Amino acid sequence: MTVSETRTNPLQALQNYGQSIWLDYIRRSLITSGELQRLIDDDGVRGVTSNPVIFQKAITGSTDYDQTIKIIEDSEDRNAISLYEQLAIEDIQAAADILQPIYQQTNREDGYVSLEVSPYLAHDTQGTILEAHRLWLAVKRPNLMIKVPATPAGIPAMQQLISDGINVNVTLLFAQEVYEQVANAYIAGLETLAARGGDVSQVNSVASFFISRIDTAVDNLIATRLKITSNKDERRLLEVMLGRIAIANAKLTYQRYQEIYQSDRWQKLAGLGAKAQRLLWASTATKNPQYSDVLYVEELIGINTVNTIPPTTLAAFADHGQPRSSLTENLDIASEMMLKLERAGISFKSVTDQLLFEGLDLFSDAFDQLLGSVEKKREIVLGAKLDSLSYKLSEDLTASVQAHLETWRVQGKIRRLWSHDASLWTGADENRWLGWLGITEDQLAQIDYLKQLAQEVKDSGFSHVVLLGMGGSSLCPEVMKLTFGKVAGYPELLVLDSTDPAQIQTLLNQINFTKTLFIVSSKSGSTLEPNIFKQYFFDRVQQILGAESAGNHFIAITDPGSQLQHIAEDDNFRHIFFGVPSIGGRYSALSNFGMVPAAAMGVDVAKLLDSAEEMVHSCAPSVPAKDNPGVVLGIILGALANQGRDKVTLITSPLIADLGGWLEQLLAESTGKDNLGLIPIDREPLGDPKVYGSDRLFVYIRLESAPDPNQDAAVAALEQAGQPTVRISVANPYQLGQEFFRWEIATAVAGSIIGINAFNQPDVEASKIATRQLTTEYEITGALPPETPIFTEAGIKLFTDPKNAVFLSEVVGHDQSLVSYLRVHLNQLQGGDYFALLAYIEMNESHQAQLQVIRQLVRDSKQVATCLGFGPRFLHSTGQAYKGGPNTGVFLQITCDDAVNLPVTGQRYSFGVVKAAQARGDFQVLSDRNRRALRLHFGKDVQASLELLQTVIKQVLV
Ligand SMILES: O=C(CO)[C@@H](O)[C@H](O)[C@H](O)[C@H](O)COP(=O)(O)O
Numbered sequence: 001m002t003v004s005e006t007r008t009n010p011l012q013a014l015q016n017y018g019q020s021i022w023l024d025y026i027r028r029s030l031i032t033s034g035e036l037q038r039l040i041d042d043d044g045v046r047g048v049t050s051n052p053v054i055f056q057k058a059i060t061g062s063t064d065y066d067q068t069i070k071i072i073e074d075s076e077d078r079n080a081i082s083l084y085e086q087l088a089i090e091d092i093q094a095a096a097d098i099l100q101p102i103y104q105q106t107n108r109e110d111g112y113v114s115l116e117v118s119p120y121l122a123h124d125t126q127g128t129i130l131e132a133h134r135l136w137l138a139v140k141r142p143n144l145m146i147k148v149p150a151t152p153a154g155i156p157a158m159q160q161l162i163s164d165g166i167n168v169n170v171t172l173l174f175a176q177e178v179y180e181q182v183a184n185a186y187i188a189g190l191e192t193l194a195a196r197g198g199d200v201s202q203v204n205s206v207a208s209f210f211i212s213r214i215d216t217a218v219d220n221l222i223a224t225r226l227k228i229t230s231n232k233d234e235r236r237l238l239e240v241m242l243g244r245i246a247i248a249n250a251k252l253t254y255q256r257y258q259e260i261y262q263s264d265r266w267q268k269l270a271g272l273g274a275k276a277q278r279l280l281w282a283s284t285a286t287k288n289p290q291y292s293d294v295l296y297v298e299e300l301i302g303i304n305t306v307n308t309i310p311p312t313t314l315a316a317f318a319d320h321g322q323p324r325s326s327l328t329e330n331l332d333i334a335s336e337m338m339l340k341l342e343r344a345g346i347s348f349k350s351v352t353d354q355l356l357f358e359g360l361d362l363f364s365d366a367f368d369q370l371l372g373s374v375e376k377k378r379e380i381v382l383g384a385k386l387d388s389l390s391y392k393l394s395e396d397l398t399a400s401v402q403a404h405l406e407t408w409r410v411q412g413k414i415r416r417l418w419s420h421d422a423s424l425w426t427g428a429d430e431n432r433w434l435g436w437l438g439i440t441e442d443q444l445a446q447i448d449y450l451k452q453l454a455q456e457v458k459d460s461g462f463s464h465v466v467l468l469g470m471g472g473s474s475l476c477p478e479v480m481k482l483t484f485g486k487v488a489g490y491p492e493l494l495v496l497d498s499t500d501p502a503q504i505q506t507l508l509n510q511i512n513f514t515k516t517l518f519i520v521s522s523k524s525g526s527t528l529e530p531n532i533f534k535q536y537f538f539d540r541v542q543q544i545l546g547a548e549s550a551g552n553h554f555i556a557i558t559d560p561g562s563q564l565q566h567i568a569e570d571d572n573f574r575h576i577f578f579g580v581p582s583i584g585g586r587y588s589a590l591s592n593f594g595m596v597p598a599a600a601m602g603v604d605v606a607k608l609l610d611s612a613e614e615m616v617h618s619c620a621p622s623v624p625a626k627d628n629p630g631v632v633l634g635i636i637l638g639a640l641a642n643q644g645r646d647k648v649t650l651i652t653s654p655l656i657a658d659l660g661g662w663l664e665q666l667l668a669e670s671t672g673k674d675n676l677g678l679i680p681i682d683r684e685p686l687g688d689p690k691v692y693g694s695d696r697l698f699v700y701i702r703l704e705s706a707p708d709p710n711q712d713a714a715v716a717a718l719e720q721a722g723q724p725t726v727r728i729s730v731a732n733p734y735q736l737g738q739e740f741f742r743w744e745i746a747t748a749v750a751g752s753i754i755g756i757n758a759f760n761q762p763d764v765e766a767s768k769i770a771t772r773q774l775t776t777e778y779e780i781t782g783a784l785p786p787e788t789p790i791f792t793e794a795g796i797k798l799f800t801d802p803k804n805a806v807f808l809s810e811v812v813g814h815d816q817s818l819v820s821y822l823r824v825h826l827n828q829l830q831g832g833d834y835f836a837l838l839a840y841i842e843m844n845e846s847h848q849a850q851l852q853v854i855r856q857l858v859r860d861s862k863q864v865a866t867c868l869g870f871g872p873r874f875l876h877s878t879g880q881a882y883k884g885g886p887n888t889g890v891f892l893q894i895t896c897d898d899a900v901n902l903p904v905t906g907q908r909y910s911f912g913v914v915k916a917a918q919a920r921g922d923f924q925v926l927s928d929r930n931r932r933a934l935r936l937h938f939g940k941d942v943q944a945s946l947e948l949l950q951t952v953i954k955q956v957l958v
């Protein structure tokens with residue numbers, strides 16, 4: 001090319017027409033490769049815009065960011081949104097620095113880079129204001145523009161931000177009327193700033209007016225009309241509008257711009273140095289290949305405008321663009337075009353309303369994808385440090401799960417969960433029970449007191465720590481004890497959660513009072529069992545060590561202001577650790593109820609909580625449903641329950657088997673109510689696939705450091721047989737903290753899908769009341785109300801409620817025997833039912849083994865799910881679902897005469913009486929709820945009675 005042939009770059013030439021070209025694109029390599037600088041130098045680019053779609057394409061579709069994600073994650077675990085923001089902010093800052101000279105040379109007219117607030121805030125004025133301020137402070141560049149959508153909530157936010165001196169790019173503008181609101185809000189914002197004595201010349205703003213999407217939408221409507229009309233005039237009218245409405249709309253809006261910024265009102269601000277809010281043409285890539293690829297550049301050139309252009313259109317215009325002052329041409333035709341549109345019966349208002357709606361969705365969807373992709377990249381970096389989850393479901397079940405996942409994503413339900421929205425459940429007081437969402441972070445922030453406690457207990461030379469508590473106050477400590485065992489250098493943890501005198505005696509045989517630290521743990525501080533445990537053990541310690549020293553052997557964990565707090569203060573307990581009132585017992589594992597006993601037994605709680613925090617980040621509100629491990633699990637649990645697969649069968653590696661006990665409470669007590677919910681099936685012996693019905697979901701929690709090959713084989717066989725399965729991999733026991741959190745989220749989500757309040761326990765309260773009536777009666781009369789068995793054989797007495805007694809005796813007829821009664825009772829089991837043994841006897845290995853055999857016999861014969869609970873501990877756990885959940889349980893309660901008599905200090909009743917009252921209270925509520933329940937009462941020789949029962953059951957099931 002000779003010198004004379006050298007032609008000015010058409011992009012550069014646009015400056016001569018008063019138009020600035022910005023680049024509608026950002027990506028890290030654009031900056032690091034020097035390409036942005038080249039575009040500035042060669043093509044006259046004077047600004048950069050970004051949006052959620054642009055960042056989604058940049059981060060999802062490239063490896064530009066992977067190394068940075070690794071570096072960040074290696075130093076400190078972050079959640080997806082915080083990772084994304086760091087990446088985006090780094091890019092925005094780098095682009096702002098490159099554009100800084102233009103910002104200065106143009107006296108702050110150009111040289112801006114835009115960063116959009118979260119699209120999830122489009123309907124939240126205050127949220128947008130806060131987020132914009134946060135991003136403004138984080139980016140720390142004067143040539144930043146914060147993008148805010150032109151929604152009814154976004155416009156007032158923009159006005160406020162302008163008055164705060166923050167540059168704003170108002171985006172998603174389609175309609176002239178909305179533009180006018182935006183321009184007025186901008187002017188009002190500047191007026192406020194001026195009235196406050198602020199420097200209005202420092203603030204700048206653009207109004208991003210979308211172009212091509214209008215033609216796409218209108219052309220589609222026209223095409224539909226053309227298909228159905230043969231009227232020539234109408235066809236001509238319609239055809240003439242194809243590809244012309246967007247430009248007409250922009251021209252008329254530009255005319256309004258000129259009028260507004262010539263007004264007297266504006267002139268006052270202009271006199272103070274204010275800059276007009278320029279119209280910025282966005283969405284200017286041609287979408288219809290039949291139109292010129294530079295249509296939305298060539299036709300929109302005018303003084304004091306900006307066109308933000310994506311790279312391909314930029315290159316096309318540099319190649320063959322023909323600049324001319326086009327915006328003010330043929331305004332009459334533009335007006336006519338808009339009138340014609342209305343005349344043709346196409347409502348432009350409906351089109352622009354719809355475009356705004358779709359535009360918001362598009363950005364939200366892109367943001368979801370972006371955050372999902374960042375989460376995936378984060379998971380790759382974390383590897384086995386994050387427990388993984390996979391599932392195998394039938395096609396139907398998969399479709400149902402996918403549908404729920406999509407609903408949760410589209411309706412922003414994870415964000416609603418994290419923002420404590422009670423309407424996700426029943427709209428009662430659920431919002432008051434979500435404190436567990438933030439507990440891991442809070443605990444880590446004050447980890448020192450847990451470390452100090454661990455050191456103090458270690459130094460004190462205690463041989464045992466005894467945890468006295470029930471349900472939510474005992475099950476996590478029990479998981480810690482059974483998983484971590486005795487930690488070298490620390491006392492051994494023992495957990496007492498039974499009023500069975502034999503069980504208490506077994507504990508007494510294990511400890512030396514002078515070397516034992518007791519932890520009385522009760523959130524409410526008013527639960528019967530921990531209260532009488534405290535009375536008993538405190539009295540014993542006082543007797544041995546004297547009144548002065550006893551308190552030194554006691555720690556309390558309770559909610560502030562509880563009765564237990566006052567008792568602990570009066571008795572000079574060594575420590576009182578507090579719970580968080582907005583965390584219910586079963587969600588309290590990662591709070592002091594789990595962590596104080598764990599620290600006392602020498603578990604590295606900082607390590608456990610750090611690991612849990614990784615799962616918290618994965619379940620964060622910013623992680624879309626399908627990538628959110630807690631939500632995925634919850635949706636599977638909820639969706640399958642709603643289709644009759646409500647028996648959540650837990651298979652746990654031997655070393656972490658006790659997690660099942662904790663999960664039982666969480667799932668059953670949270671969801672089992674209103675005749676709905678999940679029935680957890682824990683520790684049921686594994687069987688051949690043919691012994692299971694079609695009411696199960698199997699969840700295999702595999703400890704990768706110590707898996708059980710038998711479980712592996714059984715689960716593989718179940719998958720093979722088409723049973724629905726979820727697999728969770730836990731690399732090592734310290735990652736159990738992750739499961740506590742994942743399952744809490746999952747339970748809350750499942751509860752929402754099932755449609756119940758996941759945070760109350762109405763039927764547990766009912767049996768507490770029934771028990772209290774009985775113990776009160778005992779205190780007055782010295783005896784529990786008399787009761788008569790319906791049948792007795794070999795020292796085993798049968799009790800039931802009057803209705804069931806009539807039913808049983810009618811069916812049994814004259815053939816009265818233990819075998820007959822049990823046969824009739826068990827014959828009530830139908831497909832979809834479950835069988836539960838409720839044993840108010842000492843929970844020890846030999847009793848468990850015998851009851852497990854009975855359970856397995858019933859399961860194999862009836863092909864129903866089976867449960868085993870020891871009373872009274874299960875009352876604070878699965879008891880809720882047995883009474884309040886689906887009425888599909890057939891219950892066999894077992895009680896016994898106590899061989900040991902242990903008095904409760906200060907009471908007329910003994911522990912044995914309390915246990916008997918609990919069993920009777922439990923039975924009474926089961927009956928009140930029309931459950932199918934039979935009670936067997938053994939004599940003192942429990943072992944022998946269990947053996948007999950096993951024989952009888954075998955005869956029943958032949
Ligand atoms: O709003 C601005 C600039 O302020 C742009 O980044 C704007 O988001 C984009 O031009 C559009 O989203 C692109 O839309 P489209 O070409 O996909 O229809």
Ligand SMILES: O=C[C@H](O)COP(=O)(O)O
Nearest residue numbers: 471472522523524527585
């Ligand atoms: O799960 C909770 C149990 O019912 C015990 O309650 P608590 O911690 O208030 O004593």
